[in-house]
Structures are given as C-alpha cells and as structure tokens.
Amino acid sequence: MRTQQIGAALCALATLGLTACGGGAPEDGAVTVTVTPTVTASAKPTSAAPRPPAAPKSEVAGRGFDFGTITGLKTVAGVEVMTLDRWTFKGLDDARLAREGVPLAPFKGTPFENQNDRLTYDIPVAENARILYHHCVAAGEPQQTRSATMKEIADLGDHENLVLVRLDPQGRATALDNLPGCPG
Numbered sequence: 001m002r003t004q005q006i007g008a009a010l011c012a013l014a015t016l017g018l019t020a021c022g023g024g025a026p027e028d029g030a031v032t033v034t035v036t037p038t039v040t041a042s043a044k045p046t047s048a049a050p051r052p053p054a055a056p057k058s059e060v061a062g063r064g065f066d067f068g069t070i071t072g073l074k075t076v077a078g079v080e081v082m083t084l085d086r087w088t089f090k091g092l093d094d095a096r097l098a099r100e101g102v103p104l105a106p107f108k109g110t111p112f113e114n115q116n117d118r119l120t121y122d123i124p125v126a127e128n129a130r131i132l133y134h135h136c137v138a139a140g141e142p143q144q145t146r147s148a149t150m151k152e153i154a155d156l157g158d159h160e161n162l163v164l165v166r167l168d169p170q171g172r173a174t175a176l177d178n179l180p181g182c183p184g
Contacts, residue, residue, distance in 0.1 A: 053077035058171025059121040060084075065101035066165045067112075070154040071120055080125040080150050082173065087114045087162065101164050106136040106143055106182045112162060123165065125150055126172045134180035135160065143180055153178055 056076040060066050072083035088094065089102045089112045102112075133148035133156075153163060159181035166175035 055079060056081050056122065056124045058123050058167070060123055060167060061169070061171030063098040063167050063171065065098055066121070066123065066167060067097055067102050068114070068163065069161050070163060073150055073154040076124075079127075081122050082125060082150065082154065083120045083122055084163075084165065085114065085117055085120050087112050101166070102179070104134070104164060104177055104179065106134075106139070106180045108139060108182055123167070124172045125176075126168065126174045129173050130175040132175075132177045133160075134178055136180040136182040139182045150176075 054077060056079055066084055066086060067089060068084045068087040070082050071085045074081050074083075089097060091111075092102060129150075131148050131150060131153055133146055133152060135144045137144065153176055156178055160178055162179040162181075164177050164179065165173045168174050
C-alpha cells in the first residue's frame with residue numbers, strides 16, 4: 001500500500017512540475033511529454049563472412065614435368081592435391097627431366113631410383129587433368145591403357161606406381177601417366 005502512495009505522490013509532483021514549466025495544464029488535463037532518445041551504444045563492426053580457404057599452391061611451379069611415386073592424396077579448398085616423392089631416372093639429369101619428362105614405354109629392371117624418400121612435393125591436380133593407367137602384362141605384348149582416377153593411380157602397387165606428371169606453368173598437374181613395369 002505504501003508503494004502505491006509513493007507512486008501517486010511522485011506522479012502528482014511530476015504533473016505540478018510540468019504545469020509550472022509549461023504555464024498550466026491544458027483544459028482537458030492531458031499532459032504531453034516529448035522524449036528525445038540518446039543512443040550511447042557504439043555500433044559493433046560486423047565480422048566479414050568467413051573467407052573460403054585459399055587454393056593450394058604448387059611446390060613444383062616452373063617445371064614442365066615431374067616423376068616419382070604418389071605418397072599421399074588430399075583435398076584442399078576443393079582441389080585434389082597429390083604428394084609426390086620425386087625419383088631420379090638413370091642417365092637423365094633432373095633439369096632435362098623437368099623439361100622433357102621420361103620415356104613412357106614399358107621397362108624392365110630398374111632404370112630409376114629414389115635417392116631421398118624424406119623430401120616430398122605437394123602438387124595440385126588441375127580440374128580436367130588427363131589421368132591414364134598403363135599396364136604391361138608381359139614383355140613383348142601390347143601395353144594396355146585406360147582412363148583412371150587420381151585415387152586409382154595413388155593406390156597402384158610396386159612396378160606400376162611410378163608416375164610421370166605433366167605440369168602447367170603454375171605447377172598444377174595437367175596429365176598423369178604411370179610407367180608400366182613389365183613382369184619378367
């Protein structure tokens with residue numbers, strides 16, 4: 001009850017105060033109060049939409065070809081990226097291999113070697129890359145070739161898992177061919 005009496009008294013004082021400043025209340029007793037709001041909160045900058053991940057960069061840009069085995073395959077920003085363990089081809093220096101590639105003919109023996117299996121290179125695969133799987137059933141028989149996926153090429157076993165990679169100027173793989181090792 002006491003709260004109601006205090007509220008009524010405050011209301012009466014406010015009415016008197018308003019009539020004192022305004023020179024009197026209107027005849028109908030209505031009082032108009034104008035309030036001008038003051039904004040004190042500062043606008044917080046909205047965070048920009050998250051940026052999509054950057055397209056992967058090649059670690060072999062500037063080469064025309066690369067050669068070795070695929071040790072990993074992942075997707076970065078929607079782009080397939082292979083990890084290549086670079087090999088050497090006996091009798092072919094690396095500068096020439098980078099310019100011209102290696103022969104894609106079936107081979108016997110081991111005309112190549114892995115001199116450093118701890119050093120690998122990430123190579124993005126171009127969207128429309130041509131990927132071919134070559135297979136040699138026996139020496140002297142025709143080589144078999146078909147289109148393949150990156151996963152198929154990455155999963156090849158010994159004697160077929162060496163690949164020649166053609167690169168564009170940005171270092172993206174535009175064509176991959178495995179070297180068909182012949183049993184024998």
